[in-house]
Amino acid sequence: MNGDFENFKEQVRSTADMVEIISGYVPLKKKGQNYWGCCPFHGEKTPSFSVNPGKSMFYCFGCHEGGDIFKFIMKIENCSFMDALKLLAGRYGIPIPEKQKTAAEIAREKQRDSIYSANELASKFFQACLTKTAYGEPALAYLAGRGIGKEIIAGFGIGYALNNFTALVSSLAKRGCQPQVLEAAGLAARGRDGYYDKFRNRVIIPIRDARGRIVGFGGRVLDNSTPKYLNTAETQWFNKRRLLFGLDIALKAIRKSGRAVVVEGYMDAISLHAAGFDNVVASMGTAFSQEQAKLLQRLADEVIFCYDSDSAGRKASVRAVSIAREAGLKVRIAGVPDGKDPDEYVRQHGSAAFAQVLAAAQNGIDFQIDETILQNNIANLAGKVEAVSNILPFLLECQNEIEASEHIRRLAQRLTIDEGLIAEEYRKAARRGGRQQTGQPTVIPEEKSAGIGQQAEELLLRLLLEQPQLCDECCAEVKETGFEDAVLAQLFDRLCELGTAYTMDKLNNVLDDAAQTALARILAHQLPEGDMDKLMQDCLRQMRRLRLEKEYEKHRLLADEYERSADERFLSELMESQRIKNEIKKLYGNQNK
Structure with missing residues (x-):
């Protein structure tokens, strides 16, 4: 089966016309060997989105998204790899190989489909109760009082559960939906007298996954009775950690703006959509998860958390910053004034005021630092030490280290502590955590820029992608020099392993997402004309020179530091720096040093 699947995947990849597929989402124009258009993943007016039909890769120079046709479909449709594969196979009429399913797998799929079907039927029933019966009038009035009109009600599929123990069970039974299925879906429960409805006398909110399938429901009372909110119980299909309420509706707006706003509850999200904020989703509680961060990472560059301003909400925001940053997202925290939740604030003060709240959102790490300082008594030294330890x-x-250095500077000012002392504690913690262990006195280094070194590495890889037979020739040199960029190093290693047997399909199969994006970026550039062997040697020489210059600078700084501290290692570091300087002179001649 594994071989059949690999053959199937390669058949889909080779059959799919990348220009044809992408043109269905964004207009493309041919310029040179590539096609260009405005990126569908972020808002832009000047085309920076490139499609290389020969290599079947795309890359955007604006938002830096790139990859193969599967990556494009996963990103644009917000779906899994398997879903992208099936979508493309269906587009080109390629049959999907079927493996022999076990009885348990067949039963599980049947139950899943029956639950999805029951949820759809239940949602239509709840909507009819809200909009087509007199019983729904109090719920409509309640929603109107919260600024939620007919358009939002229809868009979110909002409904109403009658104040009746068997209304849903009885109605769906007439449609052939068994009560056991409703029980499995969390819509009904079994009592002494039979099955009864779980949701009664509540506004009902369907909860959908990113593909728009109803996986559960939330119910909100119309008065002050408790519990105020009632959700579908957690099941293998309804898991709040893997869901973001409203993502199916907000998806396009998030992708276009590159930003998502995350609130706690679905009523917050619905109210903000009603107020015109269409990139809002809800985490359905304060426990923002890694799974939710991954959902947003596919669509956005930045997330703004706008949780309630109470103690629980602020603590949750501190945790959420770390989770979102770990997923590679930029993070800001929007604080709603007067301790109100977003729903209350936007209803009382309007859209313009809430837009200002979002615009004033604080950098995520600054927020974490501020919250930690508030939890410590920084009036005394012990409190300051504890605050630094917690931060x-x-x-x-x-x-990167530049960002860390800036936060250290601000923290030193806040605590009136010497910046160097905090920087030293940071370095100790970094070494304990496995980061940057040199064992030598050092300063926080600057972030590595995508400058001449990376340009040389990418140009070399672009050459090898066109002429893979040159890999063996430069392999020994590269092993000695190394790549500055770890992702480019991975790409080089995989290319060398494949050698002359390399194809784009085989290469893509052995690359992770970051390397695929780098590959797409490299292929978006054209090779300069001229002697390819000379070009390769120039790239290798540049890479070696930059490595030597970095080594020279390291030993020169150590020599200076050892000289100031009268350390006997001064002379050996000075001699080593001079040796490296002479090597650099041999590479390019005396004019360089």
Whole structure:
């Protein structure tokens, strides 16, 4: 089966016309060997989205998304790899190989389909109760009082559960839906006298997955009775950690803006959509999860958390910042004034005021630092030391040392502590955590820029992608010099392993997402004309020179530091720096040094 599946995947990849597929989402124009258009993943007016039909890769120079046809479909449709594969197979009429399913698998699929069907029927029943019966009038009045009109009601499929113990069970039984299925879906329960409805006298909110399938429901009372909210019980199909309420509706707006706003509850999300904020989703509680972060990471560059301003909401925001940053998202925290939740605030103050709340959202790590300081008594030294200790884990999450250094500077000012002392504690923590262990006195280094070194590495890879027979020739040199960029190093290693047997399909199969994106970026550039062997040697020489310059600078700084501290290692570091300087001169001549 595995061989059949691989053959099937390669058949789909080779059959799918990338230009044809992508043109269905965004207009493309041919310029040179590539096709260009405005990126469908972020808002832009000048085309920076490139499609290479020969290599079947896409890349956007604006938002830096890139990859193969499967990656494009996964991103644009917000679906899994298997769903993208099936979608393309269906488009080209390629039969999907079927494996022999076990009885348990068949039963599970049958139950899943029956639950989805029951949820759809239940949703239509609830909607009819709200909009087509007199019983729904109090619920309509309640929603109108919260600024939720007919358009939003229809868009979210909002309904009403009658104040009746068997209304849903009886109605769906007439449609052939067995009560046992409703029980499995969390819509009914079994009592002494038979099955009864779980949701009664509540506004009903369907909860959908990113593909728009109803997987559960939330119910909100019309008065102040308890429990205020009642959700479908957790099942293998309804797992709040893997869902974001409203994502199916907000998906296009999030993708276009590159930003998602995350609130706690579905009523917050619905109210904000009614107020014109169409990129809002709800985590359905304060426990923002890694799974939810991954859902957003496919669509957005930035997330703004706008949880309630109470203690629980602020603590949850501190945790959420770390989870979202771990997924590679930029994070800000929007604080709603006067301790109100987003729903209350937007209803009382209007859309313009809430837009200002979002615009003033605070950097995520700054928020974590502020919240941690509030929890410590920084009036005395012990409190300051404890605050620094508690803040260090947040600093270690910084994407680069420049960012960490800036937060350290601000923290030193807040606590009136010497910046160097905090920086030293940061370095100790970084070494304990497996980051940057040199064993030598050092300063926080600057972030590596995508400068001349990366350009040389990418140009070399672009050459090898066109002429893979050159891999053996430059392999030994690259092993000695190395790649500065770990992702490009992975790409080079995989290319060398495949050698002359390399094809784009085989290469894509052995690359992770980051390497696929790098591959797409490299292929979006054209090779310069001229002697390819000379071009390869120039790239290798540049890579070697930059490595030597970095080594020279390291030993020169150590020599200076050892000289200031009268350390006997000064002379050996000075001699090593001079040796490296001479090597650089041999590479390019005396004019360079």
